[in-house]
Amino acid sequence: MQKAPRRWLYLSTIVWSLASVSPTIADSTEASQSGPPTMIPIAADGVQRATVTLDSYSYAPNHLIVEAGKPVELTLTSVTTIIPHNFIIKDPAGSLSVEQDVSAGKTVTITFTPTQPGTFPIYCDKRLWPLPSHRDKGMEGKLEVR
Numbered sequence: 001m002q003k004a005p006r007r008w009l010y011l012s013t014i015v016w017s018l019a020s021v022s023p024t025i026a027d028s029t030e031a032s033q034s035g036p037p038t039m040i041p042i043a044a045d046g047v048q049r050a051t052v053t054l055d056s057y058s059y060a061p062n063h064l065i066v067e068a069g070k071p072v073e074l075t076l077t078s079v080t081t082i083i084p085h086n087f088i089i090k091d092p093a094g095s096l097s098v099e100q101d102v103s104a105g106k107t108v109t110i111t112f113t114p115t116q117p118g119t120f121p122i123y124c125d126k127r128l129w130p131l132p133s134h135r136d137k138g139m140e141g142k143l144e145v146r
């Protein structure tokens, strides 16, 4: 008799604590969307290297500026303890498509070469149903290709 109600209480506590995080996220959304533009330097070997920190729910920096036609190497470092994230860059016109999962606490390096100038969205499409997606919680940014 006792087991079922106790489990329900446990689950509802989790849902409640996840929901209670939302107001904080709404605040940080404003800040993350207005992050300062970061021009990624070109190293001696011609590679544009930078490190991006993934947190719940943000990228830092989140506005990256790179040059077209030169390889970009991004080190994606997750500082979360539980929540998995990903790093997606999509050009709707098809010139760029990057998608990389980054597990909690992990570091992954990705390389791609943008060919077309433009500004492309960066975002995390993970979501824990029925909560909004991480992108909706502010986990987004942009890649500006010049």
Ligand SMILES: [Cu+2]
Binding pocket: 057, 084, 085, 086, 124, 125, 126, 134, 135, 139
């Ligand atoms: Cu995420």
